[in-house]
Amino acid sequence: MARDLQEFIKQVDKRGQLRRITVPVDPELEITEISNRMLKAGGPALLFENVKGASYPVAINLMGTLERVCWAMNMEHPEELETLGKKLGMLQQPKPPKKVSQAIEFGKLLLDVAKAKPGRDFFPPCQEVIEKGEDVDLNRLPLLRPYPEDAGKIITLGLVITKDVETGTPNVGVYRLQLQSKNTMTVHWLSVRGGARHLRKAAENGKKLEVAIALGVDPLIIMAAATPIPVDLSEWLFAGLYGGSGVKLANCKTVDLQVPADSEFVLEGTITPGEVLPDGPFGDHMGYYGGVEDSPLIRFQCVTHRKNPVYLTTFSGRPPKEEAILAIALNRIYTPILRQQVSEITDFFLPMEALSYKAAIISIKKAYPGHAKRSALAFWSALPQFTYTKFVIVVDESINIRDPREVVWAISSKVDPSRDVFILPETPFDSLDFASEKIGLGGRMGIDATTKIPPETDHEWGKPLESDPEMAKTVDQRWEEYGLADINLEEVNASLFGYDLH
Known part of the structure; x- marks a missing residue:
């Protein structure tokens, strides 16, 4: 997997799906107001190159259409997402092949898994600049504050990386983080998530939990981290299967964790079990402000980044939002897996x-x-x-x-x-x-x-109305002869009833 975030931005730009905003914009409320209007219109991705109070440009709405999500997955059509789902389904519940063709197909899948294993980068781009101790200042990042009553600035598209303190098994999740001070943030995760489980395990062992936040990764890796399917594979291997080759990983500088080597930024810190601060309220995907909840506090001691990084972000809220578009793509991936279950x-x-x-x-x-x-x-x-x-x-x-x-x-x-x-x-x-x-x-x-059958109902179900097949065929053949060839019936039908079926 040779692509990174900036390479994907170039691809989107080359396809005419990127707008560069050069005038000054405010990360508080203004960027999200602009982006929200673009999302509702199915518009292009946005790159804000002049963000007030920040030294770095902001990319948003990169995956704001299903078309761009497919590009992020190295695909051209949504139907290809179901093919990927079939592949993941085979890994989840492999069955002995009954035919030569099935054996060949499974063999190809095993080869894909071998190609998908993560590699190592000893001179990673994400560590071109290193800041430690007192030099760490998260206020330099162009963190957004999406809604007027939000409690503060947030990170939304960071990969939150932790690992089990006993087994060393890593977990990669996408959780919201709230800025609390120049070097601390709270993390909001549900108790069933991998990071929360790792924190409980660390507490049981009397240890701090090490945390790394990778910002600005290839969107394909974000898709892999957002795919919570029950397969005994790491998110890095998922990303490799998605992309066709392994993710390059790098060792962090101050914690024993690995991050994507091509990340734009990496934040390294620890959570002391029991140390919490109020988190929220924030506008959430339900379309309301969430409540205030005590959440784990991360203390950061190191920030690394590229020499000229781009900050990738998004925000939650009532659809359409980027998270909803991602969910549509995941729906396609889940379909073959669900059929198998x-x-x-x-x-x-x-x-x-x-x-x-x-x-x-x-x-x-x-x-x-x-x-x-x-x-x-x-x-x-x-x-x-x-x-x-x-x-x-x-x-x-x-x-x-x-x-x-x-x-x-x-x-x-x-x-x-x-x-x-x-x-x-x-x-x-x-x-x-x-x-x-x-x-x-x-x-x-x-x-x-569904149509009811006995004994669900005591009476005979009505016969559905259908066109005469021979007459329908005749009308199809004569449609142009009627002088109606310029009328797209599907579009007229959809607009008549106020629906967009695409």
Whole structure:
């Protein structure tokens, strides 16, 4: 993997998808206001070259469209993401090949794994400049403050790297960090995340937890770190599988951790178990300000960076945001893995408007009574990231789950709420979800919007309306003859009902 952040920015620029802003801009509120408008418009990536109070340019909205996410993954089309998902699914639950073709395919996969192993860089670009001790001043970084009532400046796209103090197994996560002083930040992570588990283990062993924050890495590595699928592989190996070659790693200067050698910045520090400070409130992905929560304090003793670094960032909030676009791409990657876990699921979709995880629409090839309920229950337990999905809507495989008109029709025409809706009360839940009566506990709803079969119903189901196939074929053939060839029916249909199906 020879590419770094600045090389990816050049690629985006070459394809006409980058705007350089040279006038002075403020990292407090102004950059996010500009970026938010671009995200809503599906606009280009932005590079702010003149940020007030900072010496470094800011890149944002780099992965603000699915097209650019595919470029980050070295792909051209979203369909290729499902091919990657199939590869990861084979690694998760490998099965003995039954055919020569399957053996060849599995052999190629093992070769890919061998190529994906991380390498070592002894003269890393990320350590061209080294600052230690009193020279460490995080105020020099162009940290953003996205919303008016945010508690302070934050880091959002940093890779937070820790390791198990007993086994040495590393974890790479993407967590929000809040600036507390020139050399300290709090880190906000859920208790189930790898970094939190490592901190608990460090506390049990009476040790500090070493932490490294890699800023401005190749976006492909960010995608790998944001893929929480249950495969016994490191995030570095994931990134290598994503990119086709291993990530180059470098040893940190003051902590026993490894970071991507081509990072723009690296922050090195430690957490003393039990040392916390209030973190928040901040605008979050739910579309509200989160609460204030005591969070672990990181004390940084070293900052390294390139000679001319670029600061990569993003921000959370109600979709569309970059995190929602990333989730759409991950949805494609998960699809083959989910099919492998729950074989009756033919497709699934996490709408961006539902925060890309709060509601799921799944289609099944229905085979028996109660099949839809079983599929919903299996979905919730299939992968860890579906734990916080509130609503699961199950439809027949004939429904286009990405077309809201078809989904709403299925719900309206196939659901009797007294029979087809079931609720699981007080299950473990997202602490950021204010809709729950008890923080950390919430209900889940399953909706069976499939065609009912006995004994689910006592009466015969109506026959669906369909065009006469011969007449439809005739009209297709004569469409130009009617003088209607210039009309794109799909676009007219979508605009008529206010939907964008692309």
